[in-house]
Amino acid sequence: MKIKSMFLVVSLLGLAASSAAHEGECPFCKLKLVQNTKDQDNEVVLKFGNKRIEYRCVYCVVKDQARYKTDLVVYAPSEKVGEPVVLKRTDGKWTAPAGSVFLNTFTKHANCAELSRAFSTKDAFTDYAKKHGAESAKPLNLDEFVAMVNKPAN
Amino acid sequence: MPFAIAFALITLTQSSQLPVMPPNMPSWLNNSTADTLFYKPASYNWDINRMPAFAKDMYATGVGHAMAYEAMVTGGAPELETKTFNIIDWVLKHQPTKPVDEGAISPTFMRKYGSLEKVFDWAHLLHFQVIDVFMHPGWTDSQKEAEVDRLWKNYSSQPYAISGLPMNMEFLDGFSYSGKFRKENPKVNGLFWGYHWLQTVNHDMLYRVPVQDQVAQYALIGNRYRETELYRIDRDFMPMTAEMSPRFAKRFPQIAASFDNLHMLHDNVNDILAQSNLSESQKQDQVKIAIYRVLDSTHKDEDPGDAVPKSLHDHRHPFGIPGMGMMKGSDEDSMFMAGMGWMDMSxxxxxxxxxxxxxxxxxxxxxxxxxxxxxxxxxxxxxxxxxxxxxxxxxxxxxxxxxxxxxxxxxxxxxxxxxxxxxxxxxxxxxxxxxxxxxxxxxxxxxxxxxxxxxxxxxxxxxxxxxxxLNHGKPVTYRKIDKPNPYGMKMEGHGGGK
Incomplete structure (x- = not known):
């Protein structure tokens, strides 16, 4: 089972890597997808049945989740190239690997890919936040992140 | 023809002013008496009713247009986005099961703009008869295509026929009054452009598709129309036939172009009627000029590809799309498409x-x-x-x-x-x-x-x-054309849809 999951992750990452030249748009915010680089993954891949849909950031995925009626798997780029944080929505409930934390501090969607991200550890979060001018950001667990995204606008 | 070109140039250089009346207007434009043309007799007539959900949605489009026009010529313009929208929306949710005589809904509009209604009616009949042919059981695709060609010939033989030449949409939408209606009445305009979406998307649903395979598609298309397309207020421009039905438009470029020209006439009329600073007489004159611009007779002996660029007689079209005129910002290789951005249709x-x-x-x-x-x-x-x-x-x-x-x-x-x-x-x-x-x-x-x-x-x-x-992902050969939206910046993070 574990081997099968690993194969899926590798397959999806291979898919993302082969699409480096593609310049699609996020289905939610309509801004350009940010391509992976050799130092950092950026493409968020949502798997839903036979669909594999790319989003600009994890915020956009969660904000757009209502259109998908059954279970979801989301490959959210992390601090490590080729090792996404795998989120799952099963029977409507989101789960993420233990220890994963989220950054969500953007104010304009132009910055969402940079400032709405997943990390496998809190240390990785702190390191990234420092490099991207988000030192004051609080690391969010999955429930806090989803609640923040779904919070009604004032 | 020389005058026509001069007229085109005058209107182009005076785009901030009202277009002027050309002297060679067809006389019937001043004739307010009734002259009802009806369906070309045929065994396929009303076969649209073989798909009741689609037929009812189509019949309801005429009701909505007529209600809005009647409101606009009877002092109801300030309530278009509220009272009129709500009434039209109710009709769209409780559609008529038979075609409705628009004259019964918009009698004042008919009295004031009778010649316009003749143009609209004649084009709408073509719309419906083309659908009827494609939905007719028992005929081969070749028989259907030959009949649609005959329908176009029949349509073009009447003075009220709209040109089947591609026309420059930026020019036709570039007058001093252009855009006012959609700006002031985004919800009602959204309904109208939603109608145009349905009226143009259906052709590829039907063209060369066996009759028994048409209904399943409308389960999806009808939902999309009723739940999303009718209520969109984020479109940059009206849906174009070749965008929505590229296969049909390639086979019947004249019909595709005439539908687009018809829909642009609708937009022109909306904008003219929305001008509170124009007298009744000025509005009637401007509507006649708008009709004149798209009539087949105005473009006699002209051909697709003929071009006085960005004028009334600009009949260029993007490469590979003979049934669609040039759009704002487009060239022979690329055009901006709603929901897709810049695309090379070839x-x-x-x-x-x-x-x-x-x-x-x-x-x-x-x-x-x-x-x-x-x-x-x-x-x-x-x-x-x-x-x-x-x-x-x-x-x-x-x-x-x-x-x-x-x-x-x-x-x-x-x-x-x-x-x-x-x-x-x-x-x-x-x-x-x-x-x-x-x-x-x-x-x-x-x-x-x-x-x-x-x-x-x-x-x-x-x-x-x-x-x-299977899924091979996005090809490395894909290239997106990176140019800004020619219609201006869009709202950020709207997510599309409603």
């Missing part, structure tokens, strides 16, 4: 390789309100897989008389109109993708193809389920 929307000039034409993908042409089945499947929501693929097979219609659910599981369909997919370079990614109506047809093409002799046929699970 190339595959998925892999950016040029569409083949001959042979099987590949496929189209319809999803999220748009329809795009692609080179092969794999491009069609993978493009729909990267798009949220249900999708329709219409694809060629080895049999030119059998169109494959695939419909997906939300998760990308496909159903087919051809039960025995099998697929060839021997992944290779995209420039040859239409050779190694194909659909066949039977295993025997697949075997015949692979026998004739030995490079595929060891390739196993795929059934629909197995084929639907």
């Amino acid at each position: 190339k595959c929307s998925h892999c950016s390789i040029s569409l083949p000039d001959s042979g099987p034409w590949g496929a189209t993908v319809s999803a999220e309100g748009w329809t795009m042409s692609v080179r092969c089945l794999m491009c069609a499947r993978d493009m729909s897989a990267e798009t949220p929501g249900r999708a329709i693929i219409r694809a060629s097979t080895e049999d030119p008389n059998r169109l494959l219609v695939l419909i997906s659910d939300e998760e990308g599981n496909w159903t087919s109109n051809i039960k025995e369909v099998v697929f060839l997919e021997n992944y290779g370079d995209h420039p040859e993708c239409n050779d190694w990614s194909r659909a066949f109506t039977s295993r025997a047809a697949f075997d015949k193809y692979t026998k004739a093409n030995p490079e595929f002799k060891d390739v196993k046929p795929l059934n629909l389920t197995d084929w639907g699970k």
Whole structure:
């Protein structure tokens, strides 16, 4: 089972890597997808049945989740190239690997890919936040992140 | 003709002022007496009723237009976005089961703008009869196409006929009054452009599609229309026929262009009626001038491709789309499309390789309100897989008389109109993708193809389920045209839809 999951992750990452030249748009915010680089993954891949849909950031995925009626798997780029944080929505409930934390501090969607991200550890979060001018950001667990995204606008 | 060009140039250089009345206006434009033309007698008339949900949606479009026009000529303009919108919306949810005489809904408008109604009615009849032909059971595709050609000839023989030449949409939408209606009444304008979406998207749903395979598509298209397209207020421009039904527009470019010109006339009339600073007489004059611009008689002896650029007589069209005039910012190679951005319509929307000039034409993908042409089945499947929501693929097979219609659910599981369909997919370079990614109506047809093409002799046929699970992602050959939206910046993060 574990081997099968690993194969899926590798397959999806291979898919993302082969699409480096593609310049699609996020289905939610309509801004350009940010391509992976050799130092950092950026493409968020949502798997839903036979669909594999790319989003600009994890915020956009969660904000757009209502259109998908059954279970979801989301490959959210992390601090490590080729090792996404795998989120799952099963029977409507989101789960993420233990220890994963989220950054969500953007104010304009132009910055969402940079400032709405997943990390496998809190240390990785702190390191990234420092490099991207988000030192004051609080690391969010999955429930806090989803609640923040779904919070009604004032 | 020399005067016509001079008139065009005058209106172009005086775009901040009202267009002037040309002296060669057809006399019937000043004739307010009734002159009702009716359907060309035929056995297929009213076959639209074979699909009641579609027929009712189509009948309701006329009601909404008539209600809005009547409100605008009887002092109801300030309530268009509230009272009138609500009434029209109610009708759209409780559609008439038969066509409604618009004169019964908009008597004041008819008295004031009788000549306009003649133009509208005549074009709407063409709309409906083309649909009737495609929905007529028992005829071959060739018979239907020949009849649609005859319908166009019949239509063009009357003075009220709108030109089938591509016209420059930026010019036609560039007068001092242009854009006012959509700016002040975005919800009602959204309904009108939603009607135009339905009126243009249906042709590819029907064209060369067996009658028994048409209904399943409308389950998806009708939902999209009623739940999303009617209520969109984020469109940059009205839907164009060649955007929504590229296969139909390629085969019947004159009809496609005439529908677009008709819809632009609707927009012009909306904008003119919305001008509070114009007298009644000025509005009537401007409506007549707007009619004159799109009449077939105004463009006599002109041809597609003729060009006095960005004028009334600009009949250029983007490469590969003879049935659509130039759009704002477009050139021969590219145009800006709602929901898709800048596109080169002569190339595959998925892999950016040029569409083949001959042979099987590949496929189209319809999803999220748009329809795009692609080179092969794999491009069609993978493009729909990267798009949220249900999708329709219409694809060629080895049999030119059998169109494959695939419909997906939300998760990308496909159903087919051809039960025995099998697929060839021997992944290779995209420039040859239409050779190694194909659909066949039977295993025997697949075997015949692979026998004739030995490079595929060891390739196993795929059934629909197995084929639907494949996904090769986005091709490295894909190139998005990176230019700004010519209609201005869009709101950030709107997410589309309603």
